[in-house]
Amino acid sequence: MPDATAAQPILQLQGVQTHIGPYHILHGVSFTVPRGGVTMLLGRNGAGKTTTLRTIMGLWQASTGTVIFNGADITRRGTPAIAQAGIAYVPENMSVFSDLTVAENMRLAARTGAIDERRLDWVFRMFPALKTFWHQRAGVLSGGQKQMLSVARAIIEPRQLLIVDEPTKGLAPAIIQNMIHVFRELKQTEVSILLVEQNFHMAKSVGDTVAVMDDGRTVHTGTMAALAEDERLQQQLLGLSLAAHQ
Numbered sequence: 001m002p003d004a005t006a007a008q009p010i011l012q013l014q015g016v017q018t019h020i021g022p023y024h025i026l027h028g029v030s031f032t033v034p035r036g037g038v039t040m041l042l043g044r045n046g047a048g049k050t051t052t053l054r055t056i057m058g059l060w061q062a063s064t065g066t067v068i069f070n071g072a073d074i075t076r077r078g079t080p081a082i083a084q085a086g087i088a089y090v091p092e093n094m095s096v097f098s099d100l101t102v103a104e105n106m107r108l109a110a111r112t113g114a115i116d117e118r119r120l121d122w123v124f125r126m127f128p129a130l131k132t133f134w135h136q137r138a139g140v141l142s143g144g145q146k147q148m149l150s151v152a153r154a155i156i157e158p159r160q161l162l163i164v165d166e167p168t169k170g171l172a173p174a175i176i177q178n179m180i181h182v183f184r185e186l187k188q189t190e191v192s193i194l195l196v197e198q199n200f201h202m203a204k205s206v207g208d209t210v211a212v213m214d215d216g217r218t219v220h221t222g223t224m225a226a227l228a229e230d231e232r233l234q235q236q237l238l239g240l241s242l243a244a245h246q
């Protein structure tokens, strides 16, 4: 018998609205993240992408709408329960402990305490610098290496959904290329990925599907390939010019 869960999206947002204190930030966010592959969440600055990720993780509470993960309604669950259910979240500001070694950072991220050696070897193949600096304080790493460490921390244990907020922010083009390789490698695994990204080259290099937000709403959903081919739509939705493709 075919597995009924295979066709079910890993994540589904339906009409999500979020208030932060007196401010009405999300006005209706609806999109799905298909199982396997990478979904890009794009939009201009201030469109509400980070607020959407934080709402999925229960760091902000949706005032209306639903967040369905793996068929279960997680809208009202607390953040620890959401993480426990199998979602890893890498926020924008590189979640590493600068005073601890790279090894200690990784051990803390392994929820069971012990790191699976085979998985660590796989992580080292993707991020060789982490092996080189294993016993060094994370504070000595470059910005790109810290970003790699924060992604590595999120994947040291198998997760069903990996959510990453702007992994290339502030990184040099060569490092962005490394990041593209990393996400392509991750695509070969079971994990589904939701990625916020301003770098359109990265978005079209790794994205399978896309949701575009503007002013707290989803204004477009579809395949990344279709958006990558349609420059007028990019201009309309994202204000991108040809320069974004260089």
Ligand SMILES: Nc1ncnc2c1ncn2[C@@H]1O[C@H](COP(=O)(O)OP(=O)(O)OP(=O)(O)O)[C@@H](O)[C@H]1O
Residues within 6 Å of the ligand: 020, 023, 025, 043, 044, 045, 046, 047, 048, 049, 050, 051, 052
């Ligand atoms: N804690 C907060 N209190 C009040 N307003 C907030 C708060 N956090 C975000 N906002 C506002 O909500 C809107 C959406 O912000 P958000 O960070 O979600 O956008 P974004 O699409 O991730 O933008 P960026 O690409 O600049 O990170 C913005 O107008 C922002 O000023």
